[in-house]
Amino acid sequence: MAEGVRARVKAPATAAAGESVTIKTLISHPMESGQRKDGDGNPIPRAIINRFTCVFNGETVVDVMLEPAISTNPYFEFEATIPEAGDMVFTWYDDDGSVYEETKSIAIG
């Protein structure tokens, strides 16, 4: 598991029913591309977040496949429709098998 991985999400605490809201996510991660060499000339193995999903009450908002060309500390911004109150679950999948999850509750108001 990559060290010091920290996920952060900006999502509104409330929305009007059916409203489209802006979501921003950041996860601290080196996104080692697999194309670099260490001081001794040995290739540094690839170690990236390869998939990110955002799901609200079980329905998909966005599902992203990431390649090594995504920058260090992957950032995503997108729009989500909020039909009703519920939980928005954000999931990052690491090459090393680790899965990082974050949940935000959104109320209707």
Add this chain to the structure above:
Amino acid sequence: TGTGFAVALALPLPARAALEDTIAEFTAGAAVGEGGITLTAPEIAENGNTVPVEVDAPGAVAVMLLASGNPSPDVCTFSFGSLAGAQRASTRIRLAGTQDVIAIAKMGDGSFTRTQSTVKVTIGGCGG
């Protein structure tokens, strides 16, 4: 003006064959049109290691981003679910040098459309 001697800007040879293969894999060989997709990227990257890009393709089910001048052209693929508020997304990408960033959208009717934008990666330095 440039005094950034420490920066090597040697462009890798564009992996043209790899680019076309990657596109063909996404489109399954279907024709790719134009229009209905917007790609927003800076004209000049402030940092080639983290270049903000946004795609907006109303009605798309998926959008693939490609960096035509990187050693490997793949960047990411967004798939929009039923609760996507818009078929719009932003991320930050690595560019090995000045090149075209390409976005290809798969639309709801199964058709494909593409657009591209040149991002300059420069040594920097200067000022008026």
Add this chain to the structure above:
Amino acid sequence: GNWARIAAQQALTQDQLLQFDTFGNVTLIHITDIHAQMRPVWFREPEVNLGVGAANGLPPHVTGHDFLNLFNLRPGTPEAYALTYQDFSALARTYGRMGGLDRVATVLAAIRADRPDALLLDGGDTWHGSLTAHRTAGQDVVNVMNALAPDAMTSHWEFTFGLARVSEIVDSLAFPFLGANIFDAEWDEPAYDPFKMFERGGAKIAVIGQAFPYLPIANPKWMFPGLSFGVREDRMAEVVAEVRAAGADLVVLLSHNGFDVDRKLAAQVPGIDVILTGHTHDALPEPVQVGKTMLIASGSNGKFVTRLDLDVQGGQVRGFRHKLIPIFADVISPDPEIAALIEAERAPFRDELEEVLGTTDSLLYRRGNFNGTWDDLICNALIDEREADIALSPGFRWGPSLLPGDPITREDLFNATSMSYPQAYRTEMTGKMLHTVLEDVADNLFHPDPYYQQGGDMVRVGGMGYRIDVSRPQGRRITDMTLLKTGEALDPAKSYVVAGWASVNEGTEGPPIWEVVENHIRRQGTVRVDPNKSVQVTGA
């Protein structure tokens, strides 16, 4: 001689320079790119200022005789002296120095007597560019500018004092520091106020600020971490829509984009009435019209103040009256209060400022796309003092001039070199790397799309000649690179010792450039810079 000077200056009067029939209901006053020049200076305008693509041959890419013809000005007149390079040394002796914030204060007072609620807008590059500004991290200029009471400003070199210092000053200002295009890089959210609304003459006026778009590229980005800039055309369109929706009758963009970027932005983003341009240091005696947008260029170094009176009714500009007021320092009397303030800021540094390092036999100037004698002198110093084959000096547009016979004081030297990253580096570069650097810089200046231009001049080169075809694409403009001391072509594979300064890379080592140049001037006693013929330009 003296008689001609007195006669010429008698012909010019303060009343004449300030004469203006107040018009309409709104007055804008624009000053920009002062570069900390609070006292009168010599400032020679460029001889070479090429426009590429759609801007070819259009103002501000017109110089010398063509400039005079375009604006119906006669050679030898005060206007010709103020606006062109021709006969500069002779006309400078006739008409005297220009600028000085104490003279600017007199002009402001006269305008405010006519129109007390005139808006004073500062386009940025204000706090940087002198010894005292360097020593006080801009505080000297901030104190004097505050006394002039601007209504808003935008920025560029301000950020080279570091983000903490910028924040400290901004918190102290009585007016907004605007930047619609400055974003927090982490969450992509606006970091500074994009605009301010004013109510003047019964009209609602939105002043939108736009900082220099390429700050993290042209200047060291590690000095202002976490900020992102860019032209951000879509953002500008959003802000214009927002202020229009809020009832703005007049939309003014206080811009540090550079003239060609603003010309394109005006065509791309409708709804801006006036763009007060900055960064590229152009001075134009008339507005340039792009569709319904008026572009104003007010020069640099305190040489000019623009007064723009507008008749704004029901969300429309019904008419305007414009004057680019030249600040002839011997004709416009200094405001005593501001003069005293400037002297007080200088007092702690007076001995250091006034120390004479040598004399110049040649006119020392900086502006021009390829060469300037100030940079030739700096390059000579770098080659001699740092024992280099080749010297590089950035294509800055700031830095006043010195006339033949003038003493060179430490103040003069700092006016041409003052900055917060002055290290004079010494390194090895291959011929291939040097070619890459020149091509990269040339594209920042001659890319046909203005949004890819950064608004500096070409990097100045000492010890090396080259040929440039500005019409070709990046990678194919620069040819015939020659090492001057041997006359041989540069070998792409061979390494050369290169000295330069103002690297944007963190951790660059070397003595400050002003030390290197001071040593050189002292060794020479009297410096002489021969005309630089080592850059051959085609394709313009």
